[in-house]
Amino acid sequence: MSARGSMPERSRQEQPGRQRSRPGRSGPMAGRRERPLDPEAGPVERFACGLRELRAAAGGPTYREMAHVAGYSASTLAAAAAGDQLPSLPVALAYTSVCGGGTEEWAALWHETAVAVERQQVVRVADDPDTTRPPYRGLVRYEPGDRDLFFGREQTLGRLVELVRAHRLVILTGASGSGKSSLLRAGLLPALRPYPENGATGRSAPIGQGHGGAAGPVRSGTAGPVPGGVVGPVPRGTVGPVRCAAVRVLTPGPRPAAAHAPAFVPPPAGSGDAFVIVDQFEQVFTLCDDPAERARFLRLLLAAREPGSRLRVVVAVRADFYGRCTEHPGLVEAVREAHLPIGPMTPAELRRAVVGPARSARLVVERDLAARIVEETAAEPGGLPLMSHALLEVWHRRRGRTLTLAAYEAVGGIHGAVADTAEHTYQRLTPEQARHARRILLRLITPGQGAPDTRRPAPRAELETADGAAAVCEHLSRARLITLDDDTADLAHDALITAWPRLRDWVDEERARLVVHCRLTADAATWAGRHQDPGALYRGTRLATAREAFPPPHEGLTAAERAFLTAAITAATTVRRDEERARDRVVRRLRRSAAARAALLALVLLALVPLAGVIAW
Template sequence: MAQRTGQGASTLSQAAGGERLPTLPVVLAYVRACGGDEEEWEERWREAAAEAAADPRTEDDSAEPPYRGLARFEPGDADLFFGRDELTDRLAELTRVRRFTAVFGPSGSGKSSLLRAGLIPRLRTPDQGTPQPAALRVLTPGEHPLRTHEQRLTPKDGDGDTWLIVDQFEELYTLCHDPAERDQFIDRLLTATDPRSRLRVVIAVRADFLGRCAEHPALTAALQDGTVLAGPMSRDELREAIVKPARAAGLIVERSLTARLIEEVSDEPGALPLLSHVLLETWYRRNGRALTEAAYEAAGGLQGAIARTAEDAFGKLTPEQADLARYMLLRLITPGDGTPDTRRPTERAELVSSVSDVARADADVVLERWAHARLIILDDDTVDLAHETLISAWPRLSGWIDTERDRLRTHRHLTEAARAWQDLGRDPEALYRGTRLATAQEAFGAAEPRARLTPLEQSFLSAGLAARDREQRSAARSARRLRTFVVALSCLVVLALMAGLVAWQQSRAGRRQRVQDEARRIAAVAESLRSSEPAIAMRLSLAAWKISELPETRSALMGSMAQKEQDAFRIPDQGDGTEVYLDRDGRTAVSVAGERVTRWDVRSHRQLSSFRIPGMADASWPDVSPDGRVLAFASPSSGIQVWDLVAGKKTGQLPGHDEDTVWFGPSGRTLVASGPDDGTGSVARLWDLRHRRVVFRNRLGSSGAVSGVTTGSAFADVELTTMSLDTVSPDDRLIAMCPDHQLEVWDVARHRRLPGTWETAFHKDECRTGTITFTSDSRRVAVASGNGLRTWDVASGRELRQIKHRGLTQAEFSQDGRFVATADDSQIQLWRTDDPATPVFRIPWADRQDLGAIRIDLDAGVLRYVTGSSSATVWTVSLGHALDQAWQQDTTVSAGFSPDGGLLAQTRQAGGRHRLRLVDVPTGKVLADRLPTAPCEPQCSDVMAFAPDSRTFAYSSEDIASAEPPWVKVLDPRHPNRPTTLRFPPTADDAETVDAIALAPGGRSLLVSLSEERTEVWDVRRRARSSRLPGVWGESLTVADDGRLLATTQGDLVDLPSRAVTHRALMQGIPAGLAFSHDGGYLAGGDESGWVTLWGRHARQWLAEFPPEPADAGADDDGSSIGVSALAFSHDGETLAVGTADGSVRLWDVASRRPVGSAFSDPGGGVMALAFGKDDRTLYVSAQHMPLLAYGVDASRMATDVCRRVGSGLSRAEWQRYIRDVPYVASC
């Protein structure tokens, strides 16, 4: 037979014995030898093979499977743990250098197996030189992690560290319901981060709980550099995990099966448990030594293997056992709340405690069968799912959970509450009441679900229901007693209630009053700290508003919006002689005190570095480079030393004298050293730091001539004393100095003095006592002196526009050259270099101590400067709109907003004519440009007015020197191309002039003040005069919104229906402007001295006078006016905005007659017009150089803006320091 078939005798003998299914070639060999039908027998063999593969092997139960199914790998399974070598190496290496390590990965990524079968064997066989662990402890947190594992958190005595492996770390969030215990457990684990600790911790966390871990700040910090991600396996790693366990057991895996598994698993996230389980089931159905594709399909494939195993186990149960299985499996689940459902390890006693004695044997059968199918794990007294994958992979279980989800959540809460009740000695106060009791009764009130509760849970629920019944019965008895006495005591009850209500109201009012008083106190403290602690002042203002919304706290918010000071960084006191230097933009400060040099981050107040430089205390004056990274000083023993402040080490040395004074050029590439020269005079040397050579030298000889050493020629007869920090140009090509009363500019490379008008520009010591600076492009040189700032173009030698401001001590240009900051003995100013007539920003410098460096940070929109010496402060000041790109050089000569704040009319000087345009304020869209105006030779007079409903606009443009009759055009501002023109012919005596105009409601009537003698009323449609008001005149007219009252700046009040006129002085000084509130109840009048008078009752009753804003200390006496230039009421009449000719705007609370916060100033010159938006949340400003500015004045919007500006509200520590008797409230 063997010779005829070509098969071995032993193979034929085994096939004939019927012990196992022979292969298809052996069967066909028998068929051919015996003369059978090969097709028929092949079909029979395939049916038998499929039947054999479908049934798991049972005859060889003693063989240990090489795969673990849903169970995790344990340390003893290390010889079967393949595919994670690289990840294990990375984890082992990280745990070697980090004392606290975490493994993050999705469910099913193999984290538990990695710790147990990967890391632990490595720790038990450490590398040479690595100490043996004193102990290896593995735990899962459970419901009470600290109570359960407290002893295990203490390191064991011994030489090595105690290793604590915390698996399923997410149980802290799914099973532990006590946040305090959770935090204490985490804190105990984090003691491992202390290098002195003898504890090392490795945790495994499901990736979707990363956000929960971030709730603990210290845990977040520990995870920053100590995390390993367990991602999906590569294809090679999957091949190892599939093939090598089988090879270790002497088995083979069909190549087609391997390839198929790799393809299916590669596209399936978290599929490792599915892979392990299907390989185990395939092993049970193996054909001899081979794991075949047919066995794999019979097991159900990757997606169906778990469900098939679970269904097979479930199908073998009796109906009673199946009901028990559902009950017990659901007890092993914690339903997710926004997260996936998770397993819940449960004590076996809990599972069977609610089962009758008769059914307890069935419960044991269920548990043993499910454990035999490797779907659950029986560990001592605990029962747990083999893996969470079972929840999603078995549809029947998923359906149970979805059906019972609400009941499960209620059950879990009930279980936890019952245990707490038991721990408290069954305290009645711990029982369910109200809604929770009703929910539990609804879920478990029926007999069947009630039977599924444990005895403790049943007792807890029954006790709660019994307590409720007792309370209800007691309430019923009390109600009956009350009804008995109700008639007799009704009057007393009413009186008692009234007394109680009064007392409650008084108590509530008292509490409210105390809170309001505290809010007012905090607001007052904030105001007192505006200049000294600006950041704290802003935070206190926010806190005051959050505590109580009052006029005072709103005023504090406005003060925070208006305050220019943004931050004050007080550098810690380092003793007398401390010098503070700022880098180019002022973001880094360097303090030098004796031999101690410290770098600071100005914005965060954080110390960047600090170290000692030996010998520097006895050195001449040091200097720091403009980038704040290099320091140079002249040492008595070793010349000029150069130090790297970032690295804290010496980087160079230059020849020099111990009396040298050194300073860096603006580029930081050059250094100027000035000092004695061999006793014959003084010398100034310009060093190229990169090449360590002198590129320019001036010597003061006995004759007083300064000679160039390199060329040997005399440059000039100068008395060289010193050169300021900025006398070297930023491109290192030029040096500027004032050796002999006049400015000199030298070409460094050519050693040539450049000509320019600066050579004869100064008187006496004006130049020598001034400060010289270059612009960042080195094209302009400027000198700040007692008479102002003078600037020259270096190439042409021509002087540019001067800044005329007395007493300037220094100047600093912005990096783009568009701005220059100057300082005098009390104030810092910011000027635009293209139009330096007036500063766009000014502020008194704080403390009035020594003023140090000034820096402009354009990117941050702030200016920084230093004051003081031993206790120096770096001040950060917000420049606000001063840097706004909308600033225009052309001057606005008149402007007006519509009453609703939706439109702006603006006239600007443009050549020989005024240009009038209309702008839609919310969108910025120009509705009309170049409206017809008069020529302006030599001067124009422009007046304009909107009707109260904002739908009609009128304006007049008149050349005062022209004989042409004046006119007024009236138009719809939304359709400005169809105006109505009213003309005013001359009278018999002289030509008319239009002094002021106003529109009545609806725009049908125009009131015109003419020739300083009368006012006329014109019918716009008929273009004809309808009446005259003799003697009524003013440079400004305003009509109440209801059209009944006209007011003029000359003090005329006209009742328009009756034409009755009353004369009254509406303001103190020379009239400047008038405004009615929108309801006509208030009238405000401003004068040219800055005072505002408030009238009520339709201008019949004097109410108050608002004083002008105090002038800034040190402000120029340049004749600029602080007179009122614009007035506007909010639509609700509660707030009055006052603008002045010097550019400040202040808000007043009408009811309290108090200012709302501090005045804020715009950078566009004098205020031309003001208006509130329709919702009163925004104040619009039009100024001479800024056509339109918007300020948020609504309290909630101001609070948001202040939060954004200061970064955060008060911390809890700051709250306790400044605020009494009010609980902490987050301000931002």
């Protein structure tokens, strides 16, 4: 809402002490004529117009005459009605008192105007170019390069490092929004780098392998290099330093074993251990529909537990999928040996997470803001991404080097900031772009079936099929609603699904269709991967459901999905036509057989007629 719309409107009849008169007119005793003001230009101008009208209704005394009664100089009283800035409350009340205005009513109007002015001073500046690095990441996770901004999880990180030293497979669980991904990337990954104070020197690490065996930087969905070193500093009661040969970071995706088997190849003997970080492990259950593929990936994970594997694996999974993990005996054993649950941050930890990044950027957080956001986040399960996003929006509205409570309230707090940013981003789109945005965002969501909805990474080629879609992706990425890398897009966080009412409504409206679409996308990829094997095409009920969800011309489908569905329809049509032809042949054969039997019967009857006559004689 703009500052103009944020101040309660009052009609002329409701304005205290106001009578109908033309604004800007001061009567015969006015002296110098005042410049015209537009009451719609803002809250200060609107207040000044009210003062002028009140003065005109009082007969238009000059400011020198008013000064004798008010106790303020004529220039001070003239400035109060100039519309350049809001006068102080004592000056405003002195002005209105001389002109016969009610003190309580004008005091209330002054306070309303002051609030509107405060909100006007924290208007959104996020769309303005700003090359300054934000101290908060918003909905997106913290990366290794954000280590200097990552605060609040120091004790949890120490326990994680301790477990990683002592065990080859560690399971990390926490609610959505508890900061698992940030802990792994901005906490654990930097801890794997060499620490000179440990007296160890790291070797250069071999490059890890990502999708298709291509080398790449550390990021979600790929495996990449981190300089070799030792995990440190060494906590008490743990095993000695573990040399790190390489770090490979991945998210499972729909085909985890096929896509990420190279990440589990051990490094050369003597170089140390390779660390495999598996983030968003729940994708094994939400995106991978093939039980055999899932079992192969789990075998890769569990093989790391062997003493000579030269692998150390850290798995992060959402707490609501913990039960699915216990369905596999090997994972149960791993959980029993090395499991670290991440709970909510304590108030002290939350305060460090709020104040620490600001101090690193030489910013000041108002005491009242820190207290409010800590209180609200502590009462919100999984609220860390909401807190981070609210702080990012407050930073965009900072006053000098100060992050203010007024800015926090202007964005709606932790519950309203995400919706405010998302709506602001959406409303700036043209109608055609808005349709692209809806399609893109829904494609990045896997609807839960007995579980919460989750985000779904997707190839950019899948999203950017229509003209203008790529620009929409970039627009959403600049607002930090989605993340983009070279070939993949993803929602910034699962919290966006629940925190933005418009997106939540879209998902609810199209839930049944989204379930069909997600399965269709995966099955189309499987069909293409099997060289368009006819045996992988839809038939029967599944085909009927897909045809109902995506009738011709199959809008909303990619070329690959459309080819898959079209091939299934064509195959079904061919089968039905062949069945009809076979049925027609059977019918014709039966008809010919019936005709032949009828003819034979007729001949028999004809042959029996003379015999019947002989017998009768």
